[in-house]
Amino acid sequence: MNHWNVFDANCTVGRHLKLQGGGPHTATDLLDEMDHHGIAEALVLDCLSREHHPADGNQRVLQVTSGSPRLHPAWSALPHAGKDEQPPPEEFLEQMREHRVGALFLFPQQYRFRLSDWCVDAFLEPLAAARVPVFVNHDEIGPQGVGIDSTDWDQVVGLCRRWPQLPVIVSEHRIRRTNRQVYRALDACENLRLELSGLWLHRAIEYLTANWGAHRLLFGSNWPHLNQACTLATLTMADLPAEDKRRLAGDNLRELIRWCAPAHPEVELPPPADEFVAVARSGKRPPEVVFQDCHGHMGGRASHYHLPNCSLDGIVGDMDRHGVEKVCIFSFSVVFSDEQFGNDLVADAVRRHPDRFHGFAALNPHRGKEEMLRELARCQALGLRGVKLIPHYQGFPEEHPLIDVPCQWAHDHKQLILNHHWGSAQQVKRLVTTYPDACFVTGHATSAYAEVMKQHRNLYVCSCPVHTPRACEGLVEAFGADRLMFGSDLQDLPIPWGLGPILFARLSPEEKRLVLGGNLERVLSEYSRA
Template identity: 55%
Template sequence: MKKNRRAFIRQSGLTGLGLSTVGLGSGLGRRFNFIGPKEMEHDIYNGVAPSDWNVFDAHCIVGRHLKWNGEGLHTMEDLLSEMDHYGITEALVVDSLSRENHPFDGNQRILERSKTRPRIHPAWSVLPSVLEETGRSPEQFFREMQRNNVRALFLFTNQFFFNLSDWCIDALMEPLAERKVLVFINPVEANGRGSSDATDWDGIVDLCKRWPDIPVIISEGRIRRSQRMLYKAFDACPNLHLELSAHWLHRGIEFISEHWGANRLVFGSGWPKYGQHMTLVNLTTAQIDEKDKKLIAGDNLRKILSWDTPIPKLKVDFPEPHDEYVKYGRSGIRPSDMTFYDVHGHLGEYNAHYHVPESDIESVVEDIQYYGLEKICAFSFAGVYSDEVFGNDIVSRDVKMHSDRFIGFTLLNPLRGEEEMNAELKRGAAQGMRGIKLIPTYQGYPVEGPLIEVACQWAHDHQQIIINHYWGSAEQIEKLVSKYTKACFVTAHTTTAYADVMKEYQNLYICSVPLLSPRACEEVVDAIGADRFLFGTDLLDLPIGWGLGPILFARISTEEKRLILHDNLKNILTKYSL
């Protein structure tokens, strides 16, 4: 792994904090034209960075969906505007009715919505009971797909309550297998049930083995603890692929590309539930070669979708990036003077109940140098789920080896009691730890329990940063920040619930992880101000690029982005956790 990483760095010309990687296409206006077959023959990676990745989003939904609150993005015009901002050429789109209500209505509506938009490719969903409900046989349904140039089908198994067994769906699969029609499997229900680790892996593997000519793409809310099942499914099924909006894991793109090949991955966002920013930057900044990035960005999907006739590439002249941060997000090329301060990171090799690739400290240091992270507030994995003393020792060891990069935080478990908590704080201080991490939500201790104040008292007495997964009610956090005024309180995950408290007290900040929806960053800045918002990656749980994306692409000023990504935490560290 390290040999491959270093080879990548040499090949890409990455030295120190400066990068030399590839950019996405840019330009003025929104003109587009088709690229002919002869031009495509010469559009082959030859060691020179390609000028246009032709990014193709594999997973978007348009229409008034169940969770639309009256203000969120959801129309075709919204989607195309987003694509212009991010530099995304095309998208495969399902109608919300096909996703939530019944395929018959949504499948017809998406044809109307996409017919005058060359950048939009309609996708349908289908039920195994298509004959009984519509009078169309599976073969007739397939012929209707062909007539309407529909090249992909989504199976929303749990939303419409069916499974992947042979007796349930094989009559539907038969006409698809002959033509190698692309099938997406998505188990997430529209109301949010099954939003994480919901894939039926037995069903997926059986389906792929029964129908080896059908390309199958897993599309989920989030694959986290089940990612080891994904690995074994990749081993078993050469026709299995993954749409990336579900895979929020540190170095996940790199690991899958190395072990199973970049051809197994397709770029997809899950828009508008998720913004396109996270997955796009995770890809543009991935430490793989540019040929593989281009495959994942769009070429894999175009090849799979060309089962009937080839899909001509579109050339789109995108609006110029709004600032240097948007330019970095589109291209993966980070200026050497663009660096970041990170308030939320975990350390520890083999210290998670899911696989974290290349989590040894030397590999992590290479990653943070690649991404330009100057300082990271770091705490353990092991203490979240198991033995905090074991985890704190690992963090202390790693911080001592790389004190120029990491600020170590002692992670506590209030279940141990006040005496043990204080003993661990003293032990951590003796080992050079300079802050406190709390995560009672995971440990099973009440978030507003009295022993939370043991940690707050220590942070107050030593003028330290104390970061908590969740502080509880607004009344609870107001009580704490007003009582322990010499401590710097940080909420580890994005919220606007404390906005009113923050107007009254200056020692409370919010961490940026995660910013899931298309406008989440803008909404937080509007509620609390950019000066109270701190960039966090949730390293090594989440990819660094994934956390950067929503801020890089946010429709806020360059100055506000700089505050969030760098200046706020840098200034805090001149006063706290010295």
Template identity: 30%
Template sequence: MRFFDCHASFGLPTQAEWNVCLTAAELLALMDRHGIERALVRHAALDTESPPLGGALALEACSGTPRLEAALPLSTPQTGEFPLAHELAAWLRERGARALWARPEQHRYRLDTLTFGETFEVMAEERIPLLYQVNGLGDWDKIAEILREFPDLTLLAIGHGCWGDDRLFRPLMDRYPRLHLDMSRYELDQGIARFVDRYGPRRLLFGTSAPRWNMGGPVAALMRAPITEDARAAIAGENLERLLSWGGPGEAVEGEAPRPLTAAARISPLAEAVLSGPQTDHPIVDTHGHFGPYGKIWLPSQEPDQMVATMDRCGVRVTICSHHTAITGDAVLANRWLAEQGLERYPDRLLGYYCWNPHQAREMEAALEDFPPHPGFVGLKFHPSSHGAPLDDPRYAAALEYANAHRWPVLSHTWGGSPWDGAAQVDRLLSRYPDIPFLMGHSCFGDWDGAIRVAKEHPNAYLELTAAYAVAPIIARFVAEAGSERILMGTDLPWFDPMFCIGCILFSEIDDAARANILYRNAARLFPSVSALLHHS
């Protein structure tokens, strides 16, 4: 099985990024670390320069490197910056290019029939792939608009958000058979398998969106997806090569192809073992799960049986979760549902956070008289931004006093720059409550400096990795600056496939002691019930 990444990039960006590969050599080294043989790349010059110059720089940067293939920028033929429609196929073949990128915002053109009608007709006839970055509902609307006019256009939707776009793209996939999807941010648990069940494997392509995002997540997710080996091989690279074949075969790559398992073996014994399959020696603990359906996203594994099946597949021994309805509605009712439907049914696999809704503070405070209401509850959960109540709202006080007195862990949603639960709010809170083991959910996503500062200043603060894991360098940075003993794995299951987070941890540039701390040891130290379950497993 050969991995051919449909979306990676390198080159000097105009603005600071979380992570960059400045040269082809740097990107190739990253690919080697993850066992990826080839990549269709978008050079930074495609965004920073005029389309003709950007395309020329991309081709030059990839020349002599058969493992990297440059996609060229689409531009307006009316300005003379792009060939006329009848010249396009020959123009691309002459340059050895087999795909085009549409970047309408960067190059300020309308991606419509008026501008590209004749071009799209030729692209549909020749089967020339068009790559288009998806960043929300408006981009799916644009794809729908294009495909209504040109239903035979081969269009590859790239990098749609990790929060779940199935309700947006499935109607399009049903109607337009030439629409394809990349899996670089398709983190939805069971998303790959359900996609293959409905559409077959030929319309999903392996991608990483590296170096901005962590390559390890998509690699591990595809390696361990519950699909056939033929489907896995198709997604890994065969589909992309087929889509590019209109322009002839790609340049031959000499030597043995990289493989993810071989690459993991070079990294460490733990990385190889965990990537190979569930391990009793490494019983993973997910400290940030959810439970039940959720209004804003389709969750194919929202039932407790399905969650536990995912945990079995990924080697997750225990998940600590809170009920979605406790965040969006009646927390008293939802906490009871979690106990009855989850903690009672799977006492050795599911533990619970008692979610505190400040709008029900009076009922919540009454519950503290005989707390916890079920032995499966092992911590408290806050979601200040959803509840519109900042962490210093007095309606949290009773919960915080209890947690501080009993050293009960609190998992709180945190986000960079948030007035409800940003790093500044966490800092003030922990100055008042130094004995609460406080898990910063999502690690103040985006405000990495703030999250690290809080962790360094407060020994009871922990960096929880849900969503943050995907940011390419952040796990290694957290380990280097805060210490691996202060980091916990989390996935938002049933939102995200745990293999995305696990893969990011395995392939990060840290040692096995740090990996073990993050995957399970720290959780066992913080949660006595977790320690007991791991000890008896």
């Protein structure tokens, strides 16, 4: 029996709009991923129900899931549809019960309806009486792709208040800058729950569980748009009691879909593929399994979202628990405001924990050449030994000539220099050629520089984020395991969220060891030395 008895609340099958050639999308693909990750069951929606029309996808998903008792069908609906397009609500509910369809998904943006009383209440009345769990997802599938913070919380809270007996679960691609709104919505509505695949925030699972209870959260992966590794590892490795983990992992969902009396099979899962998969599946890390992290923020507060337990002591405690020996850190404040304020916080962390933190000076190129050079010299005197750039967020051109100023400094002092994004491959090739004694790191996972990396050894890629299926394996195939470095995006993202895709990757243990720390340890022995 699976230790956590995981039940994935958010999976889609079928040839969805953004499916790439050879990409995973079938029930067989899903079951293979579930076996690898240690997931017992999954709630499955058809892509036609999500993207095109519920009537087409709802029927097809019954055929798809009939082949495996581990897959449970979910439907979507058009609450504003006429009788010629969708059965009346009472008949729709009976069809769900007959086919043991445990949950309903509503997509207000995709299908252009409001959650207002005049639009949805007549349809929802019988479902509320039966306590059918209703997932609400405001993401829209289209040419622009899904965004961030798409949920209309006013509409969700209004719905929950009108139907207090209706279990409402919010699901979206990514909850980021609205996390404080999430807290107030949970305060306002006892029947509101969250599906976890979009909650990529530091210690969010722990904070939500502590303040609103484990019964308010459901594990889901949003497969195949995201991989199952990120959210699963975040849950299994969370700082929570085992009982709470089991509730989040699957017991909450089983309780919610009990209304239609589904059968739950006894599932014997294959053993973990290696010691790293075993860590991610169980949440138990042997002392000898340790990591080095090339990408972390420091500061404890940020304008766009709440950061729980982000004091310096809290962060060191998280690092200890997850086996992170060292992190390259830089400030949060440089992203939106005063970089000197943040650099001072980083210097304090390095002073207090010199064996755990490797500090980088964060710069704002709007200041100009002379002020950047003064700040680099000031930070060097404070003990910082690397450079962090983030012009993308600062509204500064990524290929402006002033970007060369810190690159020249890194070259002259043989330091690491990490940039959120370096720009075009042509720009990167020019920089690594012009400044060969600097070690360049691109702060977020990409294969765009693979050809440059084959020609130049002073360019590395941070793993954050490898959040789609087989993304980690794709990067290793593109430029080698010796050029990819684990980066958690500490204080922004959960540490296990970044570890999960590497721990679960279908790579050799030797390749994983390089990515998880060996590469950074080697680089720091050559660059950014005191």
